[in-house]
Amino acid sequence: YNDIREPLKNIISGLDTDQYTNLSLIGERARSLILKNEFSSSFSKAIDKAYKELCGDSEVAVAVRSSATAEDLPDASFAGQHDTFLNILGKDAVLIAVKKCFASLYTDRAIKYREDKGFLHEDVALSVGVQLMVRSDKSCSGVGFTIEPESGFENAILLSGVWGLGENIVQGTVNPDEFYVFKPSLRNDKFPIIQKKLGDKKLTMVYASQAEKATTLNIDTPIDKQEQYVLTDDEIIALGNWALLIEEHYQKPMDIEWAKDGISNELFITQARPETVHHSKNKNIHIEYQLLEEANVWVQGNAVGSKIKVGKAVLLNSPTEAEQLTTDSIIVTDTITPDWDPLLKQVGGIITNKGGRTSHAAIVARELGVPAIVGCGNATTQITNGETLTLSCAQGKTGYVYRGKLEYKEKEIDFGNIRMPKTEAKLILADPENAFQLSFYPNNGVGLLRMEFIITHKVKVHPMALVKFNLVKDADARKEIEELTRNYPDKSAYFIDQLSQGIATIAAAFYPKEVIVRLSDFKTNEYANLIGGKDFEPHEENPMLGFRGASRYYSALYRDGFALECAAIKRVRETMGLTNLKVMVPFCRNVEEGEKVLSIMEENGLKRGENGLEVYTMVEIPSNVILAE
Incomplete structure (x- = not known):
């Protein structure tokens, strides 16, 4: 209608494709050419008619979204290259937003991205979708990946969320909540949320009033909402199920966007596109x-x-x-x-x-x-x-x-060149953050999961200081414990939740291979260094051979703390369904001591042989070898 195809080609032909010194100038000229021209009367009327049909009796706010033919390909996402406009009200505003979407085919970033990816500019077309707004400004929104995006681990779904409109999470304006969902647990109807991380979510993006020039604005998030997760566990699981269905439909890992309407309280998937990084990688x-x-x-x-x-x-x-x-x-x-x-x-x-x-x-x-x-x-x-x-x-x-x-x-x-020996080769692991990546190494599972690292770095507090908080004397320790446990109904729940998340992440990374978690084996001086620990540990001249391992678990000094360890392991095995997790008892001096530990474990819901639970002992002192013979 405006006959601008050739003028556009001429403008783009002047681009410095070596140093891109004139990228901004070329982009500005191309966009201006589109923006200064008019839509045909028939095109404008068609948009007006469709907008009225969408709105019904009264005009409503809509999202005007760009969608290009070269977007969301498996090897080129074009993420954020073209423009989208939110909270657009009225037919005239919709027409302007549609034109701006078309012009965004020539943003500086889109031009450069096409050059980098080898797309001819004239071969890429752009359409515009107009959708009713999901009122996430009154609730929350976010994104998700149907694989773990850093390692490419395929059995985990990562969901992220913020209060208000999702632009804050895409632009990285705030630090979001993060949730990891384990697919096999989801499929087996077990509790699948293996990890939750609370983000600060300091800003909330909402729609601006009609009197303001901008269509959206950021407001400070109230402190109480910063301290809340944006999604309930049921909502996380619902989104996880939808993400799984989308991945199964497209037969490839997907990158999705979701939103919750604050008026209807309904959840929506607003977009799905292929994940662009790991699909083509050689995993060997x-x-x-x-x-x-x-x-x-x-x-x-x-x-x-x-x-x-x-x-x-x-x-x-x-x-x-x-x-x-x-x-x-x-x-x-x-x-x-x-x-x-x-x-x-x-x-x-x-x-x-x-x-x-x-x-x-x-x-x-x-x-x-x-x-x-x-x-x-x-x-x-x-x-x-x-x-x-x-x-x-x-x-x-x-x-x-x-x-x-x-x-x-x-x-x-090159993992493809590594041959596994006849003897089982199992990893020794402590840090859950490395688990997904290490799961790609040739292995037969995890032979030793060191619980102490998770307690030191994730829990940080002595378990008895949580069970008997009133006995903690140090004011600074009390303050730290109050801060760490502020979002939990009771302080013991904090220990169980944090420890179970760490253990579950490692068990999930290697599922269904065997993962053997060693019960806590701190020495008394190491326990004392945990927050609040000094009030619950005896002083020993030689902690290496003292009150450690099996002897602690049935002792009145630690029995209640050991119950929390058992509760965390039970949650991973039974609630989350990670029955590949087995248990190892450290520093067990004799058979009688082993029987006492098994008895106290059974009291806390961990019965050997039940639901496939196996219990090992760590052979590390001479009596173990002598008694075994």
Whole structure:
């Protein structure tokens, strides 16, 4: 109608495809050409008619969303490249938003992305969908992946959520809640939520009033809502089931968006597209990165990828400030939006204050293979511009930034060339954050799951200090315990929940292979170092041979604490259905002591032989060998 195809081609032909020095100018010219032209009368009337049919008797707010032919492909997501407009009210506003969507085919980031991916600009078409708004501004929304997005572990679904509209989670403006759902437990009608992480959710995006120029705005989230999960367990499970159905329908891992209507309280899936990073990877080839030096952690956040990168910090407030970026540049900024995308392929790493694993920054970093640490909170205030730093995503789900250059090694492993021995080869594991990645290594399961690491790093509190909080004398310890357990109905529930999540993550990663968890084996001095521990531990000259292992479990000094360990294991095995979890008793001096432990375990719901429960003993003292013979 406007005959602008050739003028558009002429504008794009002037693009500097070597250095992209005129990218902004070319993008502006292309968008202006579209925006200054008019729709045909018949096209405008058709939109007007469809809008009236959608609204019924009175005009209602709608979402006007872009959808391009080259979007959401298995190897090119085009995430955030084109524009979407929310809370659009009235036929004239809808027509303007539709035109802006068409113009967004030529955003700077979309032009650069097509160039990088080898798409011809004239071959890509864009349509616009107009949908009734899900009133998530009055509730919550989020995204999900039907595989674990960092490792590609296929048996876990990751759901993330924030209060209000989902743009905050996509743009990485806030740190969201995260939920991991285990598919086999979901299919077997067991409790499938193996991990929950509370985000700060400091901002809530809502619709602006008609008097304001913007269609949406961010407001501060009330403290009580920051302390709440955005979804109930039943809602997490419902979304998990839907995600599973979507994946099974498309026969591939999927990236979905969801929203909850705050008026009707209904949940909706608003979008589904193929996951773009892991589907084409050779799972037999693994690049392992390992730091060879130790240093104090400078900043930490959510790790994206598994690489290590040494480079110079480049502190930026916006992409327009960027100059002379190289693969040695590590961008440090508050948050990453789609406007940053043309820069991200030029740099060696990304560090942000805000954002989660499902934010735009994380998705694009994964697709480009650029290591990133998002959601640090304080990166821009701690890191100095121009300073050399080491960015490490090689230590699990938490990424760490260190001052200066640390030595590291990079090693390619081809699992396809590794032959398993006749003897079972089982891993020794302690950190749940590494479990999904390590599950890809050739193995026969986990021969020793060290519970102590989970208690030290995740629980942090002595179990008896939770059972008998009134006996904790240290004021600072009491304050720390109150803070850690603030969202739990009672303090014992905190221990059971945190420990069961850590154990369940490892058991799920290797399911259905055997995972043997060793009951806690701290020495008295180590127990005393837990928060509140000093009030519950005797002083010993030689803790190595003292009050440890099996002898603690039936002792009045620790019996109630051991009951919490049993409750956590029972929850993993029976409630979550991870019956591949077995138990090992450490430092068991004789048969009588072993029988006492079995008896106390049975009192706490863990009966050997019931529901396939096997109980091992750890052979680590001379009496074990002598008695076995």
